[in-house]
Amino acid sequence: MDARQQALRQRLETLGFDAVRIARVEPVPGDRLHGWLAAGMHADMAWMERTAAKRLDPALVLPGARSVIMLGVNYATGALRQEGPVWARYALHEDYHDTMQAGLDAAGAVLGELYGAGTDDYRAYVDTGPVLERGWAAKAGLGFAGKNAMLISREHGNWLFLAAILTRVELEPDLPLRPQRSGFADVGLLCGKCTRCLDACPTQAFAAPGVVDARRCISYQTIENKGIIPRGLRRGIGRHLYGCDVCLEVCPWNRFAREGRRLLLTARFDLPDLGLDELLTMTPARFAEVFRRTAIKRLKLRGLLRNACVVAGNSGDPGLLPALWRLTAHELPLVRAHAVWAVRRLAGAAAAGELAAVRARETDAEVLAEFAGEP
Ligand code: B12
Ligand code: SF4
Ligand code: SF4
Numbered sequence: 001m002d003a004r005q006q007a008l009r010q011r012l013e014t015l016g017f018d019a020v021r022i023a024r025v026e027p028v029p030g031d032r033l034h035g036w037l038a039a040g041m042h043a044d045m046a047w048m049e050r051t052a053a054k055r056l057d058p059a060l061v062l063p064g065a066r067s068v069i070m071l072g073v074n075y076a077t078g079a080l081r082q083e084g085p086v087w088a089r090y091a092l093h094e095d096y097h098d099t100m101q102a103g104l105d106a107a108g109a110v111l112g113e114l115y116g117a118g119t120d121d122y123r124a125y126v127d128t129g130p131v132l133e134r135g136w137a138a139k140a141g142l143g144f145a146g147k148n149a150m151l152i153s154r155e156h157g158n159w160l161f162l163a164a165i166l167t168r169v170e171l172e173p174d175l176p177l178r179p180q181r182s183g184f185a186d187v188g189l190l191c192g193k194c195t196r197c198l199d200a201c202p203t204q205a206f207a208a209p210g211v212v213d214a215r216r217c218i219s220y221q222t223i224e225n226k227g228i229i230p231r232g233l234r235r236g237i238g239r240h241l242y243g244c245d246v247c248l249e250v251c252p253w254n255r256f257a258r259e260g261r262r263l264l265l266t267a268r269f270d271l272p273d274l275g276l277d278e279l280l281t282m283t284p285a286r287f288a289e290v291f292r293r294t295a296i297k298r299l300k301l302r303g304l305l306r307n308a309c310v311v312a313g314n315s316g317d318p319g320l321l322p323a324l325w326r327l328t329a330h331e332l333p334l335v336r337a338h339a340v341w342a343v344r345r346l347a348g349a350a351a352a353g354e355l356a357a358v359r360a361r362e363t364d365a366e367v368l369a370e371f372a373g374e375p
Contacts, residue, residue, distance in 0.1 A: 001172050002172070004114055004115070005022075005171055005172055007114060008110065008111070008114055008115075008171075011110045011114075012069070012071065012107055012110065015103045015106050015107060015110070015263070015264075016073065016103050016261065016263030016264035017071040017072065017073060017103060017107070017163075017264070018072055018073055018074040018155075018156060018160070018260050018261065019070075019071065019072030019074075019142050019143075019153060019155070019156065019160065020069065020070075020071055020072075021069075021070050021137070021140035021141050021142040021174045022067055022068070022069050022070070022140055022171045022172065022173050022174050023067070023068050023070065023136050023139040023140035023173050023174070024066070024067060024068075024173040025058045025059070025065045025066055025067060025068055025166065027056060027057045027059075028055070028056045028057070028132060028135060028184055029182065029184060030052075030056045032211075033052055033055060033056060033132070034052065036211065037049055037052060039207070039213075040215070041207060041211070041212070041213040041214055041215065042214055043214040043215045043220055043224070043225065044224075044225070045214065045220075045224060051130035054130035055130050055131065055132050056132075058131065058166050061123060061129070061130055061131065061166055062122070062123045062166045062167075062168065064168045065123075065166045065167065065168060066167065066168055066169065066170045066171070067166075067167050067169060067170060067171040067173070068131075068136050068140070068164055068165065068166050068167070069107075069164070069165040069167065069171070070133070070136050070137045070140045070142050070162065070163075070164055071103075071104075071107070071162065071163040071164070071165070072137070072142055072143075072151075072153060072156060072160035072161065072162055072163075073096070073100055073103075073160065073161040073163070073260065073264050073265065074156045074159055074160055074257075074258070074259070074260025074261070074262075075089060075090055075093065075096075075159050075160070075161060075260060075262075075265060076156060076157065076159035076254075076257045076258065076259050076260055077089050077092065077159075077259070077269070078259050080092075080269070080272075081272075082239075082272045083272075084239070084272065084274075084275055084276060085239055085240075085241035085272070085274070085275075085276055085279065085308070085311050086238075086239045086240050086241060086272075087241055087242050087243065087271055087272060088219065088240075088242060088243025088244060088245050089159065089245055090161065090243065091242050091243055091268075091271070091294070091295060091296060092267065092268050092269050092271055092272070093265045093266060093267055093268055093294075094265070094266040094268060094293040094294055095293060095294055095295040096126065096127075096161050096264075096265060096295070097126055097127055097128065097295070098293070099264050099265055099266055100126045100161060100163055100264045100265075101126065102264065103163075103263075103264045104124040104125075104126060104163060104165070105124075107124065107165060108122060108124055108165070111165070111167060111169060115169045117167060117168070117169050121167060121168045121169065122165050122166060122167040122168070122169070123165070123166045123167075124163065124164070124165045124166075125163060125164050125165075125166075126161065126162070126163040126164075127161075127162075127163075129164065131164045131166070132185075133151075133162040133163075133164050134149070134150070134151040134162065134185065135184050135185040136164060137151045137162055138151060138176060138180070138184070138185035138186075138189070139176055139180075139183070139184055139185060140173070140174050140176070141174045141175050141176045141177050142160075142162075143156075143160070143177070144176075144177050144178075144185075144186070144188075144189035144190050145185040145186065145187045145188070145189065145210055146158070146187075146188065146191060146197065146210070146251065146253070147187060147188045147191050147194070147195065147197055147198055147206075147209035147210055148197035148198075148206075148210075148247040148248065148251060149187075149206075149210050149211065149212045149247075150247070150248060150251075152190070152251065152253045153253075153257075154177070154253070154256060155256065155257070155258065156257050156258070156260070157248075157251065157253050157254035157255075157256065157257030158248040158251055158253070158254060158257075159248070159254070159257055159260075176189075177189065177190065178190070187209055187210030187211075188209055188210065190253070191209075194252065195209075196250040196251065196252070197246075197247035197248075197250055197251055198247075200246050200247060200250045201246060201247055202218065202236040202237070202238060202240075202244075202246055203216045203217065203218055203233050203236035203237070204216060204236075205217040205218075206247075215230075216233065217244070218233075218236070218237050218240045218243070218244035218246075219243045219244045221233060221237065222237065222240060222241065222242055222243060222244070222307050223242060223243055223299065226303065227334065228334065228337055228338075228366055229306065229307075229310060229338070231341065231370075231373075231375075234310050234313065234314070234341065235314060237310050237311070237314065238311075238314050239311055239314065239315070240311070241279070241304075241307050241308060241311050242296060242299070242304075242307060266293075268294060271290075271294075274290070276308060276311060276312050276315060276317070276320055277319070277320060277323055279304065279305075279308040280305065280308050280309070280312060280320065280323035280324065280327060281323050281326075282301060282304065282305070284301055287300075287301040287304065302332050302334055302335055305327060305330070305335045305338075306334055306335055306338045309324065309327060309335070309338035309339045309341065309342045310338055310341070310342065312324055312342045312346070313338075313341055313342030313343075313344075313345040313346060313375070314345070315346075316346070317346070318346055318347070320342075320346065321343065321346055321347055321351075324339050324342050324343050324346070325339075325343060325354070327339035328340055328343060328358045329358075333364040333366055333367050336362070336364070336367045337364075337366050337367045337369075337370050338370075340355075340358065340367060340370040340371065341370050341375050342375075343355065343358075344370070344371075344375035345375040355371070359371050
C-alpha cells in the first residue's frame, strides 16, 4: 500500500471509524438478492425492490466508481443488563445515521485533500444508500458474512455499524479474511459447524443460513412494520420492545469484541430505565422529549405503544392491566388492537365481561379480529 493510501486509512481512523477496508468495485452476482426479493422476504420494504439494480451495480449509483471504502463504527456496549423491555443495542444511541454522517462529511474532505477528489467523485452512505454494505465489507475483509447474516469482524464481533464511500479514485483493494468461492460474500466463512444463531432466533426467521425472512424477524416487525404485528409472532417477540439482537448476542465471535471509542456515537444507555408502565402511559410531549435525536422517533408514539402492548402481554404482570385497559380505548385502531390482545393474554377469562363491553363499542374490523381465537 502506498504512503498516500496509508495516510488515508490513518486519517479515517482518526475521524472515528474503527475499521477501514477497501474493495474494488465490480458488479455483484444477483442471484441472492433477487432470490430474497422474489420470495417476498423483504416484506413491505418496497424500496429494496426499487433499488435492486443499483445495489447490484455500484456504477449505477456513481458512474465510473472504481473503489468502495468500507467503514465500521464499533458500538459494543459490554455487559448491558436490560431487566424490563429489551432494546436492540444499536438503538441505545442518538441516531447513528446523523452522528456518523458528520464523520462521512469529514472523510469526503480527506479524499479531496489527498486525492484531489471533488464532491462528484464520491458518494458516501450509512445504511440508507442503495449499497449492499455487508457484502462489500466481506469482500474488503472488514469481516465475514455470518450465518446470522451479520458482518462479523474479528476485532469488533457483530457490533459494527457500517458505512460505504463509493469513489472514482482508484485505491489498492484489501483482501477478504479468507479466499471466497463466490468472490463476494461467502456466508459462514468463519462459522465452522456452529449454528447457534439459527437455533436461537425466537421467531424462526432464518430461511437458510445467512438469509433472514424479514416477515418473521422481530427487528422488522418492531421497527419497519408500521401496521399490525402478525398475531402468530407476538409471543415470540417476548420482551423485545425495539429491534432484536438475539442472533448477534449468541455469536461466539463477540468474545473478542472490544468496546469502541464512540467518537461518532452518542450513547443513550438511559433508555432501558423506562419501565413498561411509563411506556404504556407516555404522552406525545414526553415521547418527543425522551426520544429527541434518536432513531426511535421515526417509530412515532403509536408504534412504541403498539410494541409496548406486545411486551406487556408477554410480561405476565397483571399490574399493567389498568394502563392496557385505557389503551383499548385509544383513538388509533393500531394501538387498540394490540392492547386488546395484551389484555386478553394477561387477564384471560377473568375479564370476559369487560372485554365483551370493549368489543360491543368497537367498530374497526382489525381490532374486532383480535377477539377471535387464542391471544
Ligand atoms: C433491509 C435491512 C434490514 C432488514 C432485512 C435484514 C436482512 N438480513 O437483509 C431488517 C429490518 C430485518 C434488518 C434487521 C437488522 N439490521 Co439491517 N439493514 C438492512 C439494509 C438496509 C439492507 C440489507 C440488505 O440488503 N438485505 C438484503 C439481503 C439479501 O442482503 P444482505 O444480507 O445484507 O447481504 C448479504 C447477501 O446478500 C450477500 N450477497 C449478496 N450477493 C451475493 C452473491 C453471492 C454469490 C453470495 C455468496 C452472497 C451475496 O452478501 C451480503 C453479506 O452477507 C442494511 C443497510 C445496507 N444498505 O446494506 C441494514 C444493515 C444490514 N442492518 C444492520 C443492523 C445492525 C440490523 C439489526 C442488527 C438491527 C437490530 N438489532 O434490530 C437487525 C439484524 C437482523 C439480521 N440478522 O440480519 C446493519 C448491520 C451491520 C453488520 N455488522 O452487519 C446494516 C448494515 C446497517 C448499517 N449501516 O450498519 N435490516
Ligand atoms: S434479529 Fe432476532 S428475530 Fe431477526 S433473525 Fe435475528 S434473532 Fe431472529
Ligand atoms: S453464532 Fe455461530 S453460526 Fe452464527 S454467525 Fe456466529 S459463528 Fe456463525
